[in-house]
Amino acid sequence: MADSGVLLKRGSCRSTWLRVRKARPQLILSRRPRRRLGSLRWCGRRRLRRRLLQAQAAGVDWREGARQVSRAAAARRPNTATPSPIPSPTPASEPESEPEFESASSCHRPLLIPPVRPVGPGRALLLLPVEQGFTFSGICRVTCLYGQVQVFGFTISQGQPAQDIFSVYTHSCLSIHALHYSLPEESKKELKREARNLLKSHLNLDDRRWSMQNFSPQCSIVLLEHLKTATVNFITSYPGSSYIFVQESPAPQIKPEYLALRSVGIRREKKRKGLQLTESTLSALEELVNVSCEEVDGCPVILVCGSQDVGKSTFNRYLINQLLNSLPCVDYLECDLGQTEFTPPGCISLLNITEPVLGPPFTHLRTPQKMVYYGQPSCKNNYENYIDIVKYVFSAYKRESPLIVNTMGWVSDQGLLLLIDLIRLLSPSHVVQFRSDHSKYMPDLTPQYVDDMDGLYTKSKTKMRNRRFRLAAFADALEFADEEKESPVEFTGHKLIGVYTDFAFRITPRNRESHNKILRDLSILSYLSQLQPPMPKPLSPLHSLTPYQVPFNAVALRITHSDVAPTHILYAVNASWVGLCKIQDDVRGYTNGPILLAQTPICDCLGFGICRGIDMEKRLYHILTPVPPEELRTVNCLLVGAIAIPHCVLKCQHGIEGTVPYVTTDYNFKLPGASEKIGAREPEEAHKEKPYRRPKFCRKMK
Secondary structure, three states, rough: OHHHHHHHHOOOOHHHHHHHHHHHHOOOOOOOOOOOHHHHOOHHHHHHHHHHHHHHHOOOOHHHHHHHHHHHHHHHHOOOOOOOOOOOOHHHHOOOOOOOOOOOOOOOOOOOOOOEEOOOEEEEEEEEEEOOOEEEEEEEEEEEEEEEEOOOOOOEOOOOOEEEEEOOOOOOOEEEEOOOOOOOOOOOHHHHHHHHHHHOOOOOHHHHHHHHOOOOOOOEEEEOOOOHHHHHHHHHHOOOHHHHHHOOOOOOOHHHHHHHHHHHOOOOOHHHEEOOOOOHHHHHHHHHHHHHHHOOOOOOEEEEEOOOOOOOHHHHHHHHHHHHHOOOOEEEOOOOOOOOOOOOEEEEEEEEOOOOOOOHHOOOOOOEEEEEEOOOOOOOOOHHHHHHHHHHHHOOOOOOOOOEEEEEOOOOOHHHHHHHHHHHHOOOEEEEEOOOOOOOOOOOOOOOHHHHOOOOOOOOOOOOOOOOOOHOOOOOOHOHHHHHHHOOOOOOOOOEEEOOOOOOOOOOOHHHHHHHHHHHHHHHHHHHHHOOOOOOOOOOHHHHHOEEEEEEOOOOEEEEOOOOOOOHHHHHHHOOOOEEEEOOOOOOOOOOOOOOOOOOOOOHHHHHEEEEEEOOOEEEEEEEEEOOOOHHOOOOOOEEEOOOOOOHHHHOOOOOOOOOOOOOOOOOOOOOOOOOOOOOOOOOOOOOOHHHHHHHHOOOOO
């Protein structure tokens, strides 16, 4: 209810507006944003006068309604609280667009307080009532000064370190929700004194007074700060990438809340734009968290499967954050080559996660425990090599913490058979199967169905086992303890958990490939940002960084995705994204080089780099990589796959005069192999300014 003092000061303008509000149910006025009478133009005033006359003719007693509203506002005005500049609507006409800061109590509705207050340059204070949320877009650093809040499933309490939140344009907006927390048996005065002491080290006197005036039990006080990292600066330095982190408002506003949030680098969004979890998703999360924390049957292995764009990756992040609220770490096995979570694309990896993931994949790349570079965003050309790599990486799992297995979105035809092979080989305790109204049909992967179906390389129980390899040999390769060797060999069954999702925004089949390519490019840019100096030092162009010099006879070469003639190997390696790997064979016996491998090895990948030049006279590779020198000493193999360097890295080389290296406008796209599809021919109306993948050997970036 609005303050009576504000009503009396507005005089006739407020009375006129009350007349319209009283007549609104009978007249069914427009739902456009309401405007004060003083800001209406002549035509608007005439329209308002006409509606008032219609209301009077309909018999609406607007004078009595205005008196009742004024008396009720005067009776509810508090004596100590500061009047709110934003009048709260009455319960009968409360709009649905502002449910986020509504009081939790239905019997007693306190004054609506300003939710955001600027507390300095690049800082804002957010005060959230219990069970209320604040949905936003942008990036910021969040510190819980008092109370307890939750972001993307991770709980942040007072006294905990600040967390970097990335609510970016490519994914659903994130929300900060205030949670219930246990209160000591103290009076409100004592609680205020405790909160005031906690705020002393973060806020000045005026900001603390404002917080105490609007303080209520079970509320949470959050500090929002401007966030700038080397990764964000590096990605936004390329044209077209700045919109990912910060979205400007289409109509600039001058509201204090908007200006305060803009200084932080975020923007408030409607609740419907935030992440919405279905009841089946919440039920599955609760069940998996309880099973992981009980530790009765050991650490569970949770395999998440489903078609494309149904929310598997979002579910995995939310589940990781929920588990980290109770457990010190969570293991994660990445089996999706195209949309990896913690590494650049084209990898199968095993990671131990100890920090929450509060953003999309390109904001939280991690160093894996074990990683193999497959070299392609899909395994449709070599299923057997994919299965062998999964076995090799899974052998490093020590069963000391829960394991989450992420799978591909290819669940039709041979992709479904490959998924059945993975279930048999990994023996998960729980299989979470996603489906939606728009996803492709996928049968329920019950234990009975998996037992009766043949996979690509495994047979059902009624037929002969495994035509390519035996499960017994697989169990020996895992090197389990003696008491565990018997259980992994036979598939003992799993519990199937079905999850239904329904997203308001979906990627269409027409733009899915371009959207996925953008996400892969962002992951590579995020990895290359590790080459930049820490903040607040300025960015350094990639061509200005000093590369490592690697002799030809120190490393072996292999093109993983295509057969290339030996005379053209160096053409393919130059200006390419390379995996820095370690093989068991000794390559130091060769004198000249280059050393070429006949088959693609299954070996550990220590990192990635760019071969930015080849010196044919000195027989050296010039490799630009963020991998530490102590790990580079063990690298003896370079793998080149179908994962390409983002075009913006080659086309936007700042500070170069004249011709840009590795970029040309004189290129014949009719040549076989000149396009992304090997052997395909494109029409003459091909795009110009394409990255040149066949430069001269000795040409380097200046």
